Amino acid sequence: MITRLTSAAAAWTSLVPVLAVVLLAMTWGRDLPGALVALVTLVLAGAVLAAVHHAEVVAHRVGEPFGSLVLAVAVTIIEVALIVTLMADGGDKSATLARDTVFAAVMITCNGIVGLSLLVASLRHGTAVFNPEGTGAALATVATLATLSLVLPTFTTSRPGPEFSDVQLTFAAVSSLILYGLFVTTQTVRHRDYFLPVTRQGEVITADDHAGVPTSRTALISLSLLGLALIGVVGLAKGVSPTIESAVESAGLHHAVVGVIIALLVLLPETIAALRSARRDRVQTSLNLALGSAMASIGLTIPAVALASFWLSGPLVLGLGSTYTVLLALTIVVSSLTVVPGRATPLQGGVHLVLFAAYLELAINP
Numbered sequence: 001m002i003t004r005l006t007s008a009a010a011a012w013t014s015l016v017p018v019l020a021v022v023l024l025a026m027t028w029g030r031d032l033p034g035a036l037v038a039l040v041t042l043v044l045a046g047a048v049l050a051a052v053h054h055a056e057v058v059a060h061r062v063g064e065p066f067g068s069l070v071l072a073v074a075v076t077i078i079e080v081a082l083i084v085t086l087m088a089d090g091g092d093k094s095a096t097l098a099r100d101t102v103f104a105a106v107m108i109t110c111n112g113i114v115g116l117s118l119l120v121a122s123l124r125h126g127t128a129v130f131n132p133e134g135t136g137a138a139l140a141t142v143a144t145l146a147t148l149s150l151v152l153p154t155f156t157t158s159r160p161g162p163e164f165s166d167v168q169l170t171f172a173a174v175s176s177l178i179l180y181g182l183f184v185t186t187q188t189v190r191h192r193d194y195f196l197p198v199t200r201q202g203e204v205i206t207a208d209d210h211a212g213v214p215t216s217r218t219a220l221i222s223l224s225l226l227g228l229a230l231i232g233v234v235g236l237a238k239g240v241s242p243t244i245e246s247a248v249e250s251a252g253l254h255h256a257v258v259g260v261i262i263a264l265l266v267l268l269p270e271t272i273a274a275l276r277s278a279r280r281d282r283v284q285t286s287l288n289l290a291l292g293s294a295m296a297s298i299g300l301t302i303p304a305v306a307l308a309s310f311w312l313s314g315p316l317v318l319g320l321g322s323t324y325t326v327l328l329a330l331t332i333v334v335s336s337l338t339v340v341p342g343r344a345t346p347l348q349g350g351v352h353l354v355l356f357a358a359y360l361e362l363a364i365n366p
Contacts, residue, residue, distance in 0.1 A: 013050045017225045020047040020232025027239050037243050044236040044265075051229035052269040054222040056276075061219035069184065069292060074230055076296040078266045080304045081234040082241075087305070087312055096317045098305040099150060100259025103324060105297035106146055107359040108267050109290040110139075110331050115352030116271070117278040117286035118344045127200075128349070130284040132342040134187070134194030138291035139339055141183045143332045145298040148172055151328065153319030162319025169316070173306035180299030187288075197284040237265060253364060260363050267293060283344075323362060331355055 020043050027040060051074070058070050083101055087094045121128035149172050158165035164172060187195050214222070241262075248257050270293045277285040302318075309316045320328065334355065338348045 012046075013053045014225060016043065016046040016050040017054075017228035017232055019043060020050075020236060021228050024232055024235035024239070028235065032239060032243070037240055040236050040240055044233060044240070047229045047232040047236065048265075048268050049272070051226055051233060052272050054226035054229060055269060056273060057214050057222035058219050058226065061214045061216070069188065069288075073296055073300075074226060074269075076293065076300045078230055078234050078237075080301050082237055082262055082266065083301060083305060084308045087308065087314075095315045096256070097259055098301065098316065099318045099320065100256045101262050102297055102301050103146075103150055103320060103328070104256075104260045104263035104359075104363075105267060106142070106150075106294045106328070107331065107356060108263055109270070109294040109297070110142065110335055111352045111356035111359065113267070113271050113274050113290040113293075114287065114335070114338075115349045115356060117274050117283060117290065117349075118338070119346055119349030119353065120275055121278040121281060121283045121286070122344060122346045122349060124279060125281050128278070128283045128344040129198055129200050129281075130287055130342060130344075131194055131196070131198050132339050134191070134196075134284065135287050135291065135339045136336075137186065137191075137194065138183065138287070138295065139332075139335050141179055142291055142294045142298070143335075145176055145179055145295060145302075146328060146332075148175060149298055149302045150318060150320050151325055153317075154321070154325065155319075161315070162317055162321075163315055164318060169306050169309070169318075172318075173303040176299045176302045180295060183295060183299075187292075195284065195288055197282040233266070237262070254366050256363050256366075260360070323366070327355070327359055327362070 023040060023043050027036065032040065055070055055074055062070065083098050087097055118128045152172075153164050153168075154162045156164060156168060158168060241258075244261055245258055248261075270289050274286040274289045277283070277289070305316060334351055338344055338352070
């Protein structure tokens with residue numbers, strides 16, 4: 001029975017990425033009727049779940065913390081592609097799309113995913129235990145990237161409005177890449193043990209406790225199918241984006257909600273993977289996924305949109321307003337207090353989730 005279920009799971013996770021790419025080829029550049037939008041959305045959801053499965057196979061093969069890095073970079077590729085393609089089609093009305101999507105990703109990861117992971121782990125195992133050295137380093141990098149890229153443009157004076165000048169944008173893009181590169185080196189080479197799960201006695205866990213390590217052939221097949229799934233997610237999400245924007249406008253919601261929806265969509269694989277790790281008492285892996293995604297979202301998206309801004313028409317607004325700046329500052333302070341002890345109770349998870357709920361409420365009702 002178990003063998004049949006495993007075979008069925010392998011079959012659908014292999015079929016859906018191919019189906020997503022075929023459907024993408026059939027619908028690319030066309031106006032989609034309502035029934036077809038529903039089908040595309042269904043396949044899109046399946047492609048996201050398939051991407052999670054194949055990313056976890058690859059992650060299991062390469063081990064932690066490389067596995068978290070694989071999924072974080074994969075998800076960020078989706079985000080960058082979606083932002084650039086929507087900016088290319090949107091003109092002036094998409095000037096704030098990069099800012100809205102990146103900030104949404106930061107709030108979703110640092111409050112939504114972190115809060116859910118801490119809550120699930122602490123309710124299931126008493127307390128959520130993680131390594132404060134590695135998590136603190138990741139949080140410091142996220143805070144620096146977010147401030148340089150999303151807060152400073154509001155206060156610079158070289159251009160009117162919350163925009164960087166070309167020189168400032170170039171500096172922010174290069175700095176983002178350098179910081180992200182330094183963090184990846186620290187995470188995977190020099191201080192890899194800081195980012196591995198720990199026991200309740202503080203001992204580093206170097207071995208995995210579930211199924212055997214996949215073979216190289218299996219991992220390569222999953223890597224290929226992961227690529228197909230990501231292509232399908234990017235393309236199909238772009239196809240349904242006009243429907244999303246029309247629905248947002250019809251509901252009378254702020255245009256920033258589009259960025260929130262995009263970020264929620266592309267971070268769904270991270271959320272599922274983080275919650276699975278939290279249930280297994282591997283909270284450090286959950287935090288690696290959450291903070292790694294926030295970091296990749298800024299560190300890779302800002303350079304990408306900086307390059308794209310040279311050939312895209314219209315302004316590139318990156319600076320946050322006062323309300324979101326306060327919310328970001330509160331998130332950084334609360335996250336710092338959460339990280340310092342190296343363990344968390346349901347209270348810390350609840351605090352982060354309340355901050356996330358406040359963000360969603362302000363996005364819908366500014």
